[in-house]
Amino acid sequence: xxxxxxxxxxxxxxxxxxxxxxxxxxxxxxxxxxIRGYSKEEIKKKVEEVLELVRLxxxxxxxxxxxxxxxxxxxxxxxxxxxxxKLLLMDEPTANLDPTNSAIIEEIVKxxxxxxxxxxxxxxxxxxxxxxxxxxxxxxxKGK
Numbered sequence: 001x002x003x004x005x006x007x008x009x010x011x012x013x014x015x016x017x018x019x020x021x022x023x024x025x026x027x028x029x030x031x032x033x034x035i036r037g038y039s040k041e042e043i044k045k046k047v048e049e050v051l052e053l054v055r056l057x058x059x060x061x062x063x064x065x066x067x068x069x070x071x072x073x074x075x076x077x078x079x080x081x082x083x084x085x086k087l088l089l090m091d092e093p094t095a096n097l098d099p100t101n102s103a104i105i106e107e108i109v110k111x112x113x114x115x116x117x118x119x120x121x122x123x124x125x126x127x128x129x130x131x132x133x134x135x136x137x138x139x140x141x142k143g144k
Contacts, residue, residue: 009036010085011085011086011087011089012081012083012087012088013089014077014088014089014090015076016093016096018076020075022063025063026061029082030047030082032082032083036083050078050081050082051078053078053081053108053115054077054078059071070097070098073097073101074104077105077112081116084116084117085118087119087121088112089122090109090120092125093105093124094129095125109122109133127139
């Protein structure tokens with residue numbers, strides 16, 4: 001695969017420990033759209049849609065850094081998926097989360113796969129989770 005800007009713009013990443021900008025949830029999610037030149041109206045519409053997907057309607061004006069770990073992870077997912085990537089990379093998306101937030105994130109992942117034209121590649125130590133969410137599972141053991 002040759003690397004180019006078009007390919008790069010179609011891949012987003014959600015890290016195990018989400019990092020939030022020191023601003024509102026809305027501005028955290030809108031950032032990628034803003035630097036890509038979307039209009040304010042388009043940004044508002046897309047952010048509202050993705051907030052509903054990640055079950056954070058009404059959180060737009062909250063300071064992102066004060067959210068719970070599960071809420072921050074959902075903001076990170078929203079920030080990635082609002083860009084409508086073809087490939088979403090996720091590193092241990094439910095690590096260190098309580099069972100309730102883990103279940104919510106699993107449901108969000110299922111919805112993204114069902115409703116969006118996005119392939120999700122995620123790492124996990126939870127084999128049961130991998131089997132629940134994945135169409136295909138690759139198991140790495142001793143580096144192989």
